[in-house]
Amino acid sequence: MNNSRITEMICPIPLSDHPEITMAHGGGGRLMNDLIDRIMLKAFTNPILDKRHDGAAIAVGEGRLAFATDSHVITPLFFPGGDIGALSVYGTVNDLAMCGADARWLSAAFIIEEGFSMKTLWKVVLSMAEASLKTGVSIVTGDTKVVDRGKGDGIYINTAGIGIIPAGVDIAPSRIREGDAVVLSGDIGRHGIAVMAIREGIQLESTIRSDLAPLDSMAGDLLREGLDIHCMRDLTRGGLASGLNEIASMTDCSIRIEENLIPVHDEVLGACEILGFDPLYVANEGRFVVILPRENGDRAVEILRRHDNGRQAEIIGFVEKPSYADVLMISSIGSERIIDMLSGEQLPRIC
Amino acid sequence: MKYVSEYRDKESALKYTGLIKKLVTREWSIMEVCGGQTHTIVKYGIDQLLPDSVTLIHGPGCPVCVTPIELIDQAISIAGLENVILCSFGDMLRVPGSCSDLLGVKASGGDVRMVYSPIDAIAIAAGNPEKEIVFFAVGFETTAPVTAAAVLQAEHLGLDNFSMLVSHVLVPPAIEVVLSGEDCAIQGFLAAGHVCTVMGYTEYEPIAEKYGVPIVVTGFEPLDILEGIHMCLKQLEEGRTDVENQYLRSVSREGNRTAIEIMRRVFEITDRKWRGIGRIPGSGLRLRERFARFDAGKKYEVSSHEVDEPEICISGEVLRGNKKPLECAAFGNVCTPEHPLGAPMVSAEGACAAYYRYRLARGK
Incomplete structure (x- = not known):
């Protein structure tokens, strides 16, 4: 066979054009964003959805409602610092909080695998009840389906929620302006490393607990204090890097952060070193960024630090004029680098 | 820290x-x-x-970048076989062969697992005696001793459902x-x-x-x-x-003698094709005859034919240090981490992937 014919045969089927869904399509990176853009947004397009906020803000009569949904599939179901029950409530409450809304009502849908332990289900449901009590939401409707053994991973939970947006609150990436401060609510990477350590049996010196936490009281305090918040986003899959890229890509600005200002716990950093992960891309479940006018930055940090979950809040950077990349970072040694959105999932490096 | x-x-x-x-x-x-x-x-x-x-x-x-496309094709074929669990390191799983990658095989129902060490693959073999476990062993001298240790452990445990596809390079x-x-x-x-x-x-x-x-x-x-x-x-x-x-806190002139000894016991030096460079004499490791029963290449008769890189790709020049990624016409447009054409774009450690991630201007 001659060379040119062999060359013609090469078809490295690109992951993004894969004929089937791969795990990377749910990884929170560029592939997932592609999937949403090219499949979901294309089919469902409407002015509310196209804003691509954590939740939808809908005008109803005189006021506005926020509406958000989140599905939860996690192994293990119980992990240091939380479980799938609390996660399913906080996930949606946090999405609503990022719209500046006061979360009120939740739906809960369960997909349970045949043979799942009733005792475990009770534990999960109690954890949901406790989380909803803590955040002041009521689970007002629900659904339960059971699938054949082997067709599910124990239990999947979807929640959807409705919250009320107070008058005068307008939070959206489009409001970001050059010069705005970027405030991070705490140290990053705990959830991803906590879950991965358990799932993959990685032994660390001490147990890293997930940062899973409701963000409603912190976000609510910022609003109650009258700060003119331009945008908020909770950092979940894809981590801080993906969150900032999602925000910056929807504006005419770039974001510049400083590595030395981003809090990362030593144990998380150590685990990342071993696995070849970048903490900027590791998942969180109780952290968010707030973007607001520069003169309000210190005040926001002060308010966040009143909360147990916000003790390490910092201004990590600023919004700037458009640049050669959406997100840039000054590294610890003083050089500048691009912070890109991850292509798929982070995979451990070989050496 | x-x-x-x-x-x-x-x-x-x-x-x-x-x-x-x-x-x-x-x-x-x-x-x-x-x-x-x-x-x-x-x-x-x-x-x-x-x-x-x-x-x-x-x-x-x-x-990961220099692992020959033919061996990746072989791993992909083995991973698609009934009853096989194929294990490898995380970043090896998304490296494209000529038609697919291992994550693609997983998406199509193949049992492909990411492990942190070949020893984890041994544990999977011991725990699944009815399955065949194949470890796709890649890496330089850094990872070869652990692969060798896994072979010795498999022998010690008498595992006959464990084998490996060896692509270690020197x-x-x-x-x-x-x-x-x-x-x-x-x-x-x-x-x-x-x-x-x-x-x-x-x-x-x-x-x-x-x-x-x-x-x-x-x-x-x-x-x-x-x-x-x-x-x-x-x-x-x-x-x-x-x-x-320079790396005094880790390296001695003689190296880790135990690790070298284990490597030599299990492997012998062979010629190996490097993706993007070609065949380099004496640059690879293969299992010694004594351990032939752990050789997945012999155990599974999956054929793979020679494949060339696309003509536009200058990965060979990049890997030899003659050109920088930004000098390639395909870089960042037809060749991206999602659509890699050549070896240095496929793994996060490849030069093209590093430039793509940290250097490619794509702002407004």
Whole structure:
């Protein structure tokens, strides 16, 4: 066979054009964003959805409602610092909080695998009840389906929620302006490393607990204090890097952060070193960024630090004029680098 | 964090760049061999901190990138077989073969698992006696001893459902290929600290002498690399061609003798094709005849034919250090981490992937 014919045969089927869904399509990176853009947004397009906020803000009569949904599939179901029950409530409450809304009502849908332990289900449901009590939401409707053994991973939970947006609150990436401060609510990477350590049996010196936490009281305090918040986003899959890229890509600005200002716990950093992960891309479940006018930055940090979950809040950077990349970072040694959105999932490096 | 933050310190970095600027009197080109070092250099912008007269050339040291496409095709075929669990390191799973990648096989229902060590694959084999477990062993001398230990453990446990597809490669023969190239512009080398942690650096002494190049065994943190560059430039300016060790906290001249011994017991040296470069004599490891029953290449008769890289791709030139990723017409447009055409774009440690991630301007 001659060379040119062999060359013609090469078809490295690109992951993004894969004929089937791969795990990377749910990884929170560029592939997932592609999937949403090219499949979901294309089919469902409407002015509310196209804003691509954590939740939808809908005008109803005189006021506005926020509406958000989140599905939860996690192994293990119980992990240091939380479980799938609390996660399913906080996930949606946090999405609503990022719209500046006061979360009120939740739906809960369960997909349970045949043979799942009733005792475990009770534990999960109690954890949901406790989380909803803590955040002041009521689970007002629900659904339960059971699938054949082997067709599910124990239990999947979807929640959807409705919250009320107070008058005068307008939070959206489009409001970001050059010069705005970027405030991070705490140290990053705990959830991803906590879950991965358990799932993959990685032994660390001490147990890293997930940062899973409701963000409603912190976000609510910022609003109650009258700060003119331009945008908020909770950092979940894809981590801080993906969150900032999602925000910056929807504006005419770039974001510049400083590595030395981003809090990362030593144990998380150590685990990342071993696995070849970048903490900027590791998942969180109780952290968010707030973007607001520069003169309000210190005040926001002060308010966040009143909360147990916000003790390490910092201004990590600023919004700037458009640049050669959406997100840039000054590294610890003083050089500048691009912070890109991850292509798929982070995979451990070989050496 | 101790043992990390002190090697990423701004003040010390400034000190080294100052020393380098004072030292250099003419143009020099240095190759860092290892993909991990390339990654650090591009991530931290170390090349931008150096004087214009110092050029860093990226070497072929990404084991995932250079794994031949035929072996990946073989792994993909094996992973698609009934009853097989195929295990490998995380970043190997998304490297494209000629038609698919291992994550694609997983999406289509194949049992492909990411492991952190070949020893984990042994545990899977012991726990699933009704299944066949195949470990796809890639890496330089750094990971080869653990693969060898896994073979010995499988033998000790009497596991007959465990085998491996071996694609281990060796660094010194690749350095020689680069140095013997007609248009080789490289005047000094940073050798890979982790490879030398295992092997020591006696093998590099004859290379330094034969080709008249200084070689500095170097670590992976930003300050390790700045210090390694400084040591290499100092030798160049003084006209010396010695092998020196920057990575003292990890590397000894003789290396890890136990690891070397285990490797030699299990493997023998063979010729190996490197993706993007071609066949390099004596650059690979294969299982010795005594361990042939653990050789997945023999156990599963899956054929794979020779495949060439696309013509537009200059990965061979990039891997030999003759060209930089940004000089490629395909870079960043037809060739991206989601659509990799050539070896250095496929793994996070490849030079093209590092440039794509940290250097490609795509703002507004």
